[in-house]
Amino acid sequence: MPHRHRHRRAVGAAVAATAALLVAGLSGSASAGTAPAGSAPTAAETLRTDAAPPALLKAMQRDLGLDRQQAERRLVNEAEAGATAGRLRAALGGDFAGAWVRGAESGTLTVATTDAGDVAAIEARGAEAKVVRHSLADLDAAKARLDKAAAGLNTADAPVWYVDTRTNSVVVEAIRPAAARTLLSAAGVDDALARVKNRTERPRTFYDLRGGEAYYINNSSRCSIGFPVTKGTQQGFATAGHCGRAGASTTGANRVAQGTFQGSIFPGRDMAWVATNSQWTATPYVLGSGGQNVQVTGSTASPVGASVCRSGSTTGWHCGTVTQLNTSVTYQEGTISPVTKTTVCAEPGDSGGSYISGSQAQGVTSGGSGDCRTGGETFFQPINALLQNYGLTLKTTGGDDGGEEPGEPGGTWAAGTVYQPGDTVTYGGATFRCLQGHQAYAGWEPPNVPALWQRV
Numbered sequence: 435m436p437h438r439h440r441h442r443r444a445v446g447a448a449v450a451a452t453a454a455l456l457v458a459g460l461s462g463s464a465s466a467g468t469a470p471a472g473s474a475p476t477a478a479e480t481l482r483t484d485a486a487p488p489a490l491l492k493a494m495q496r497d498l499g500l501d502r503q504q505a506e507r508r509l510v511n512e513a514e515a516g517a518t519a520g521r522l523r524a525a526l527g528g529d530f531a532g533a534w535v536r537g538a539e540s541g542t543l544t545v546a547t548t549d550a551g552d553v554a555a556i557e558a559r560g561a562e563a564k565v566v567r568h569s570l571a572d573l574d575a576a577k578a579r580l581d582k583a584a585a586g587l588n589t590a591d592a593p594v595w596y597v598d599t600r601t602n603s604v605v606v607e608a609i610r611p612a613a614a615r616t617l618l619s620a621a622g623v624d625d626a627l628a629r630v631k632n633r634t635e636r637p638r639t640f641y642d643l644r645g646g647e648a649y650y651i652n653n654s655s656r657c658s659i660g661f662p663v664t665k666g667t668q669q670g671f672a673t674a675g676h677c678g679r680a681g682a683s684t685t686g687a688n689r690v691a692q693g694t695f696q697g698s699i700f701p702g703r704d705m706a707w708v709a710t711n712s713q714w715t716a717t718p719y720v721l722g723s724g725g726q727n728v729q730v731t732g733s734t735a736s737p738v739g740a741s742v743c744r745s746g747s748t749t750g751w752h753c754g755t756v757t758q759l760n761t762s763v764t765y766q767e768g769t770i771s772p773v774t775k776t777t778v779c780a781e782p783g784d785s786g787g788s789y790i791s792g793s794q795a796q797g798v799t800s801g802g803s804g805d806c807r808t809g810g811e812t813f814f815q816p817i818n819a820l821l822q823n824y825g826l827t828l829k830t831t832g833g834d835d836g837g838e839e840p841g842e843p844g845g846t847w848a849a850g851t852v853y854q855p856g857d858t859v860t861y862g863g864a865t866f867r868c869l870q871g872h873q874a875y876a877g878w879e880p881p882n883v884p885a886l887w888q889r890v
Contacts, residue, residue, distance in 0.1 A: 477517035483509040500538060508539045515543040518559050526552050531566045531573075532599025546570075546599060566602040568627060573597040576604045576623045583621035592617050593636055598629070607633040641686055641713055643671050644727070645720035645788030645795075646745025648687040649708075651678040651695075658747040658787030660798030661730065661817060662716030663707060663826040669716040670709040672820050672828075673786035674798050675700030676767065684708055687747070697824050701768030704800040705820040706786075718831040720788045720795075723751040729831045731793040732878070733817050733852075734886065735759075735871040742776055742791045744814075746784025746799060749806045754778035756791075763813050765801055773797075773813040779806040789814045794872075795828055818871050822852035828873055849876045858890070865890050 478484075486509055494505040512535065519533035522545050531546035543561040547553070548569050556563035577597050584595075591613035595606040604627050608614035614630040643662040650656050657677035663670055675698045678684070684692045693710035700706075710716075722728035722745065736742060736756055743753040754777035762771035776789070780802055789796040797814035804810020821828060827850050843862030850873065853859070857868040859880065866880035866887040880887035 476514065478510040478513040483513050498538070504539050511535075511540040515540065515561075518543060518561060519545060522556060522559055522561065525555065528569055528571060530570055531564075531568065531602060532570045532597070533561075534600050546602065568602050570597070570599065573599070573602070573604055573627065576621070576627050579621040579623055580604065580606070580617060583617060587617060587620060589613070589617060590636065594633065601629060603627060603629045605629045605631050607631045609633060609636065641688065641690060641692075641715070642717045642719075643669070643710065643714055644717055645671075645730070645790070646747065646751070647721055648747030648783070649673075649692060650685045650689070651682050653683075653685060656747065656783045657785045658745070658783065658799065660786050660788050660820075661720070661795050662718070662829040663821070664716055664829060665707075665709070665824070665826050668709050669714065670696070670707055670826075671716065672705070672707050672798055672817065672824075672826065674800055674815060675704045675706040676800070677706060677786045678708075680706075684710075686714070699823075701765065701770055703819070703823075704770045704773065704815045705798070705823060707820070707824050707826060716829045718829045720745050720790050721751075728790060729793050730790065730795050730828065731830050732875065733795045733821065733828050733871075733873045735816065735818060736791040736794065736796060740791055742778060742789050742796055744776075744778045744780060744784070744787060744789050744799060744812070746780055746787035748781045748783035749779065752779050752806060756796075757811075761813060763801065770800060770813070770815070772819075773800055773815055776812050776814065778812050779804060779810045780812045781805050789817075793831075816871075818852045818854070818873060821873055830875065843879075847874065847880055849874050849878075853886075859887075 491502055491505045494500055495502060500508065515535055523530045526547055529547045529549040529552055531548055533543060533545045536542050544564055545556045545561045546564045546566045547556065548566060550565050553563040574597060580595050591610040592606050592608040595604065598605045604623060606614040606617060606628065608630055611630055618628050643659055645659050645661050647659050648656055649659055657673060660672040663672050670693060678695045678698060680695050680698050682695045686692045690713065691711065692714055693708045696707055696709045698706035718730045719727040720730060738756050738759060740756050741753060742756050743751060745751050756774060756776055758775040760772040761775045762769055763773055774797060780799055785799050787799045795817045797816045800813045800815050802810055802812030845860035845862060847859040847861040852873045853868040854871045855868055859866055861880045867890050868886065869888055870886050872886055878886065
């Protein structure tokens with residue numbers, strides 16, 4: 435390749451993809467008026483690295499072990515290096531074999547080439563050069579053959595494959611090496627191009643559990659998630675007992691396998707809980723109006739007359755008031771007691787969904803009358819009784835979801851326990867009486883929450 439004169443310039447490091455990802459998260463004008471008049475903006479100015487959200491910088495500091503200045507410099511370096519790698523890719527053509535960065539601040543960009551004659555041109559751009567055997571085009575072509583071959587194979591035991599520019603190879607990560615060899619053979623990929631790497635876990639997709647979202651029982655009837663919960667390390671959600679019996683399987687609103695009913699009571703009570711598989715993560719949210727997340731911070735029961743809102747997969751978000759506590763209601767299947775009566779409307783499919791007052795979980799939809807066009811009434815199974823019956827912990831935005839015992843003061847109070855009005859506990863040598871029903875959390879120790887506990 436003939437040598438091309440290039441302007442020498444020191445840069446930081448990163449790949450073009452990193453810079454592209456950064457663009458999506460930033461706002462503002464491309465140049466932001468920071469470049470001198472008549473000069474082209476730098477890559478960092480174009481990508482507005484100075485406008486990185488504080489939350490992004492904090493996450494970088496936490497997860498990459500940086501201070502704020504290092505995080506800011508890393509973004510600048512990555513923006514500049516992304517542009518440099520892109521220019522060198524265009525200049526080197528078929529010789530280009532990839533680019534990558536290293537260092538806490540992405541301070542070093544390496545560009546690989548199959549032609550030693552390109553080294554000077556790479557170094558003139560401020561990057562390190564590495565001469566390798568296979569071009570990126572060759573590696574990409576081998577990866578494409580693996581993709582095509584995988585369409586006709588079961589790749590559960592060889593679940594990940596990719597182009598690794600740093601090792602100048604196509605890597606297949608496999609739980610069983612034989613599965614990787616089968617895939618490579620079917621694709622006709624030369625051993626000189628490939629590397630097999632051991633892995634122990636199968637990848638999985640991730641889905642969030644939110645109160646009010648739909649789920650399906652045995653791939654037929656539909657109900658709504660009440661509140662995401664945990665039981666030890668097991669994640670799941672609370673819902674209505676009439677939605678499914680113990681052992682019934684569930685799929686999410688996206689029809690992806692979700693979990694299994696672990697316990698269900700109906701009639702008598704109307705409570706159940708579903709343990710979900712590892713693809714689903716419990717969140718401390720209820721699906722609110724317009725798809726917004728409504729945070730759940732606890733389960734303090736509201737009094738008669740209090741406002742309450744319900745989220746369900748048929749009619750969405752509706753509000754009303756609590757009209758009666760400790761109610762009994764008879765359905766065709768039998769009598770349910772105690773439930774809470776409300777003026778909130780609901781329709782079929784909303785069953786099991788969330789009732790919340792402010793940020794306090796109240797219960798799961800049981801039944802009612804009327805509809806959301808002409809108005810109606812509904813009854814909900816109180817959440818605290820459900821949590822207590824199954825030994826569940828409500829997923830909340832505060833504390834550790836009941837995962838800690840009280841510290842030095844000691845006593846009978848315990849995080850994760852459901853307390854009813856009138857219950858007494860000891861804490862720090864004093865006795866306290868519960869004022870409002872709730873599930874206790876670390877941070878809600880009796881002396882800290884006079885709205886929930888009275889010293890006696």
